[in-house]
Each structure stands twice: as C-alpha cells, then as structure tokens.
Amino acid sequence: MMTEELFREDATLLQCDARVTGHGEGGVMLDRTVCYPLGGGQAGDAGWLVDGEQRWRVTDTRKSKEQPRTIVHLIDGEALPHIGSAVCVQVDAARRDAHRRFHTATHLLCALLPYPVDGCSITESYARLDFHTDEPFDKNAIQAGLDRLVAQAHPVRHRWISEEELDANPGLVRSMSVQPPRGLGRIRVLEVEGVDLQPCGGTHVSNTAEIGALVVTKIEKKSAKTRRVVLGFAT
Incomplete structure (x- = not known):
C-alpha cells in the first residue's frame, strides 16, 4: 500500500499516471503520486484524478493514519475510482x-x-x-x-x-x-x-x-x- 512520492525529487512535476490501491479515511490511496500531503507546516496539494471522461476533485492530500508511508487523496463526492483502476493524477498548479x-x-x-x-x-x-x-x-x-x-x-x-x-x-x-x-x-x-x-x-x-x-x-x-x-x- 506504500505510495511512491514523486514530489520529493521533482516539485515541478504536475501530473503522473497511477493505480488505485485502496479506499479509506475519506479518500483514495494510489501506488504513486505527485500530490504533497499535509506535513511539516505545509498544506496538502489539491487537484484531480482523471480516468478518460471521469474526473474526481482532490480537495486535500494527507498522510494515512492507518497505513505507514501511504498517502490519502481526499475526494469531493461519494463515488470513488475503482480499486485497481488506472488514473492520471493532476496537481492544482496555482496552489x-x-x-x-x-x-x-x-x-x-x-x-x-x-x-x-x-x-x-x-x-x-x-x-x-x-x-x-x-x-x-x-x-x-x-x-x-x-x-x-x-x-x-x-x-x-x-x-x-x-x-x-x-x-x-x-x-x-x-x-x-x-x-x-x-x-x-x-x-x-x-x-x-x-x-x-x-x-x-x-x-x-x-x-x-x-x-x-x-x-x-x-x-x-x-x-x-x-x-x-x-x-x-x-x-
């Protein structure tokens, strides 16, 4: 369930492909992400998860309280992308x-x-x-x-x-x-x-x-x- 943290090496990277590994804690876990989670005094990133014509708004990004080294992407709405599905993670560039x-x-x-x-x-x-x-x-x-x-x-x-x-x-x-x-x-x-x-x-x-x-x-x-x-x- 660990999330590969692409933002640690390249803060200019604004999107990546990822796979949904789980649901919980109000959001979606991914195998990799460009979204920085709340921590060290810095607010978490917002953005979108995209799968073809479907888009989910990421309202915030947090470290999981239950899974070590896993990042939770909080989603606006109840419907979530299916576990195992491929998505494109996009960061809110202005934020x-x-x-x-x-x-x-x-x-x-x-x-x-x-x-x-x-x-x-x-x-x-x-x-x-x-x-x-x-x-x-x-x-x-x-x-x-x-x-x-x-x-x-x-x-x-x-x-x-x-x-x-x-x-x-x-x-x-x-x-x-x-x-x-x-x-x-x-x-x-x-x-x-x-x-x-x-x-x-x-x-x-x-x-x-x-x-x-x-x-x-x-x-x-x-x-x-x-x-x-x-x-x-x-x-």
Missing part, C-alpha cells in the same frame, strides 16, 4: 506554485532570523513562522533582507544525508515542533546556496528569484518568548 514560493521564502526568513522555530504554516495565501525568542523584530529590516535574498537569485536544491550525518550536525534542525522523519536511513535536506541548509521534505522553487515580490504583512508578539512573522505576496 502548488504558491506553496513552493512561500515555503522557500520561510527558509530565507530562517536565515535572516537565527532563532529556533516553534510554529509554521504554509498555505497558498500566506506563510508564517513563529520564532522562539524575546528579541524585538524590525519589520523594515526583515523586508529589506527578503528583497535582497530574492533578488540575488540563489540556487535552491535538495539532497539526502544519512541519519548519522544529521546526528553529527544537530544544529541543522531549526524546528522545535517538527522533527525530520526517521527510520528510512536517510534525511532530505533543503539548501539555499550560501543562505540556508536544514532538513525539509516540502516543495520548493529552484532559485530564490522565482519566489517573486514578498511582503512582510505582520509581526506579532504571540507570547513572552514567541515572535510571529507573516508573509504575503505583493499584489
């Missing part, structure tokens, strides 16, 4: 593009603000990071830093390291609430060349210039030890 741009932008924030992260949310309309610190943030300085890093067009790439390499470099993990998944023998890390390196399984752009114009929409003091930064796209 994926926003997730990729915002997620990479949060890595730029981590580079600008060297504090542990204790909360994260990446959607198609905004991104936010909560930093564990009591230091005040300068909104204008953060905006200028983001503008600079986007304009500098840093290459963005992922690679895999062993769990032993991560153990030898615990400082790579910036998040206090989400730890890299273990048990597979390797950890996926995201590198913004010359800017940031940390474990991350999300979808990203291939160059910071692709992020486009960002706006720091809000900075909040959420608690004595938490400062929140919210990002949007410039209109």
Whole structure:
C-alpha cells in the first residue's frame, strides 16, 4: 500500500499516471503520486484524478493514519475510482506554485532570523513562522533582507544525508515542533546556496528569484518568548 512520492525529487512535476490501491479515511490511496500531503507546516496539494471522461476533485492530500508511508487523496463526492483502476493524477498548479514560493521564502526568513522555530504554516495565501525568542523584530529590516535574498537569485536544491550525518550536525534542525522523519536511513535536506541548509521534505522553487515580490504583512508578539512573522505576496 506504500505510495511512491514523486514530489520529493521533482516539485515541478504536475501530473503522473497511477493505480488505485485502496479506499479509506475519506479518500483514495494510489501506488504513486505527485500530490504533497499535509506535513511539516505545509498544506496538502489539491487537484484531480482523471480516468478518460471521469474526473474526481482532490480537495486535500494527507498522510494515512492507518497505513505507514501511504498517502490519502481526499475526494469531493461519494463515488470513488475503482480499486485497481488506472488514473492520471493532476496537481492544482496555482496552489502548488504558491506553496513552493512561500515555503522557500520561510527558509530565507530562517536565515535572516537565527532563532529556533516553534510554529509554521504554509498555505497558498500566506506563510508564517513563529520564532522562539524575546528579541524585538524590525519589520523594515526583515523586508529589506527578503528583497535582497530574492533578488540575488540563489540556487535552491535538495539532497539526502544519512541519519548519522544529521546526528553529527544537530544544529541543522531549526524546528522545535517538527522533527525530520526517521527510520528510512536517510534525511532530505533543503539548501539555499550560501543562505540556508536544514532538513525539509516540502516543495520548493529552484532559485530564490522565482519566489517573486514578498511582503512582510505582520509581526506579532504571540507570547513572552514567541515572535510571529507573516508573509504575503505583493499584489
């Protein structure tokens, strides 16, 4: 029942052929998919399953609670494609593009603000990071830093390291609430060349210039030890 996760290696891949392996948890399981499931603070992908003239709307994508390493595609409606049938999986391209741009932008924030992260949310309309610190943030300085890093067009790439390499470099993990998944023998890390390196399984752009114009929409003091930064796209 395991789902091959094509999005881990190519975030630009927007469709693939797949076979239905099961029903449950409100949706459909497939043997492979391009749809990213909710996790690591990033919202799940939406899209469609297509079989000839039939189309099923995928409203969200989640990790199965019952089947390890299996992804559930939540379907709008009660009728589901038959188990064993072949379908084409299509990602909502606009939603994926926003997730990729915002997620990479949060890595730029981590580079600008060297504090542990204790909360994260990446959607198609905004991104936010909560930093564990009591230091005040300068909104204008953060905006200028983001503008600079986007304009500098840093290459963005992922690679895999062993769990032993991560153990030898615990400082790579910036998040206090989400730890890299273990048990597979390797950890996926995201590198913004010359800017940031940390474990991350999300979808990203291939160059910071692709992020486009960002706006720091809000900075909040959420608690004595938490400062929140919210990002949007410039209109």
